[in-house]
Amino acid sequence: MKVFNKLNNIQSSYVFILLFIFVFLTQFYSIDKEVIDWDESTFIIMGKSYYNGNLPYIELWDGKPPVHHILLGISFKLFGPTLLTARLLGDLLIFLTSFFLFLISKKILNKFESLLCSLLYITLVSFEFSQPTMTEYTSTLFILISLYIFDENLNNRVLITGVLISLAVLTRTNTAFVALVFIIYLIKKQKNIITLAIGGAIPVLFFSILYFINGEFHRFIYAIILTPLDNSRYRQNAFVIIKDAYKSIFFENSFIPLFFILFLVCSIVFYRKNKIFRVKINQNFKSISLFSFVFLSLVISILIGGRFYYHYVIQLFPFLALFTVLIISNISFDFKTKYLVFLAILLMNFIPLSIHSINNVKNYDIIKRNYPIKNLSTLVDENSTILALDNHIIYLYLENKLLTPIVHPNVITKPIVYKTLLDSLVKLKYIEVNQYEKILLNKPDYILCEKLCKEYLNQDYLDTNYQLIKKQSDIKLYKKKNIKS
Numbered sequence: 169m170k171v172f173n174k175l176n177n178i179q180s181s182y183v184f185i186l187l188f189i190f191v192f193l194t195q196f197y198s199i200d201k202e203v204i205d206w207d208e209s210t211f212i213i214m215g216k217s218y219y220n221g222n223l224p225y226i227e228l229w230d231g232k233p234p235v236h237h238i239l240l241g242i243s244f245k246l247f248g249p250t251l252l253t254a255r256l257l258g259d260l261l262i263f264l265t266s267f268f269l270f271l272i273s274k275k276i277l278n279k280f281e282s283l284l285c286s287l288l289y290i291t292l293v294s295f296e297f298s299q300p301t302m303t304e305y306t307s308t309l310f311i312l313i314s315l316y317i318f319d320e321n322l323n324n325r326v327l328i329t330g331v332l333i334s335l336a337v338l339t340r341t342n343t344a345f346v347a348l349v350f351i352i353y354l355i356k357k358q359k360n361i362i363t364l365a366i367g368g369a370i371p372v373l374f375f376s377i378l379y380f381i382n383g384e385f386h387r388f389i390y391a392i393i394l395t396p397l398d399n400s401r402y403r404q405n406a407f408v409i410i411k412d413a414y415k416s417i418f419f420e421n422s423f424i425p426l427f428f429i430l431f432l433v434c435s436i437v438f439y440r441k442n443k444i445f446r447v448k449i450n451q452n453f454k455s456i457s458l459f460s461f462v463f464l465s466l467v468i469s470i471l472i473g474g475r476f477y478y479h480y481v482i483q484l485f486p487f488l489a490l491f492t493v494l495i496i497s498n499i500s501f502d503f504k505t506k507y508l509v510f511l512a513i514l515l516m517n518f519i520p521l522s523i524h525s526i527n528n529v530k531n532y533d534i535i536k537r538n539y540p541i542k543n544l545s546t547l548v549d550e551n552s553t554i555l556a557l558d559n560h561i562i563y564l565y566l567e568n569k570l571l572t573p574i575v576h577p578n579v580i581t582k583p584i585v586y587k588t589l590l591d592s593l594v595k596l597k598y599i600e601v602n603q604y605e606k607i608l609l610n611k612p613d614y615i616l617c618e619k620l621c622k623e624y625l626n627q628d629y630l631d632t633n634y635q636l637i638k639k640q641s642d643i644k645l646y647k648k649k650n651i652k653s
Contacts, residue, residue, distance in 0.1 A: 187286055191263040194294035197524035202539045208300030209561035210575045215240025216249045216564055225387045228573045229598050233392050235339040236303040258301030261309050266290050268312040269486045276452050281497050289489035291517050297478050303340050304482035310336035311346055315459055326360040330367020338371055341396040342469035349465045448498045463487035540640040552613035557620040559643055571607050573598050580604040581624045615646040
């Protein structure tokens with residue numbers, strides 16, 4: 169019990185250091201995987217374009233708002249355009265989010281429980297699908313900071329909150345639902361709604377002026393407003409989204425469904441049977457009502473978004489961590505026992521990952537030399553053309569101009585599925601009609617593909633025009649036959 173008391177009196181500076189170590193040792197284990205999610209590769213290429221001096225959407229196009237691309241580009245300017253820089257940026261975002269979660273949790277939990285809350289969040293984002301540096305991390309950090317500083321009675325804090333929420337929306341458009349929560353909250357309180365609106369307008373106005381000066385205002389407006397509307401046409405119903413979410417999170421990754429189901433069932437039963445627990449939970453959730461409503465708004469935004477990819481739930485993890493620790497803290501059970509069990513579960517995840525991470529630190533030079541796509545990039549001639557149907561992170565290693573400004577590989581290869589989106593991109597003069605067919609007709613000098621070789625290429629086309637010059641980890645690099653070595 170003395171140990172828990174000491175932890176409850178831990179200084180915030182020590183929490184800062186502990187969280188930093190915990191994040192690094194549960195994240196660096198994946199640095200040996202060059203590609204985990206191809207969205208990350210897209211963001212990295214967009215960030216490299218910014219590093220080269222281009223605003224998002226001027227040289228290249230992607231379907232996400234600009235803030236995450238710019239953040240990656242700034243990181244590249246500071247530390248160099250490498251995969252390591254991108255991954256460490258993700259680690260930094262996780263670390264900062266965990267610290268602000270600690271500060272938020274202290275409003276209703278003691279220091280030790282708040283620390284557990286942050287450690288649980290870091291554990292949740294340690295699974296493989298959470299390893300890439302995704303837009304969810306950037307938007308979540310903005311939301312957590314806004315929840316921490318928000319005070320409806322202080323104009324300057326409401327103004328900063330507006331700026332932060334706007335930046336979150338300019339990172340991921342689904343967080344517009346979070347902005348709606350803050351607006352409704354202030355309308356009910358009849359306080360500072362204009363101040364929030366002014367704060368929210370500042371980033372939008374700044375980017376609007378920036379793009380207007382560069383003569384690309386129409387592309388900026390399309391990226392933050394019309395692209396989400398175009399994407400919303402490719403929808404699934406809520407039932408399919410829930411089914412895909414359950415399958416992706418619980419079966420394709422390291423979660424144990426039974427554990428979470430049992431925890432939820434036990435919590436509901438305890439809530440129904442134990443009056444003291446029920447009163448405490450109601451009081452606690454009332455004290456974090458805004459936090460809870462923001463969580464619900466993110467859940468709703470995912471459900472009505474029309475599609476599901478498992479990295480979407482990264483946005484929910486800080487909230488789930490706090491709710492879990494909050495419930496555990498109010499369960500009438502031996503304090504020492506319940507938290508020893510909780511810590512044991514965290515350590516079961518932490519220890520093998522930390523060992524892997526330490527080994528990766530020791531062997532990083534070898535890991536870096538053995539990246540398959542980076543090695544394949546050395547076989548591509550300078551100033552030649554290359555079509556990467558997947559593993560398009562190869563463009564990070566090359567200075568060769570992309571065949572199409574549409575960075576995400578599968579967009580132009582699906583002219584029927586993405587007809588509305590591609591029609592808009594033709595009008596904006598990013599691409600020509602039937603661009604993928606024209607690319608194949610012109611026969612790029614190189615073709616890189618792995619899983620998508622058969623899906624988007626005719627084998628006769630490959631056999632007639634290309635020779636396989638190297639295969640590494642199932643990734644194939646083809647070279648046009650008439651090119652001299």
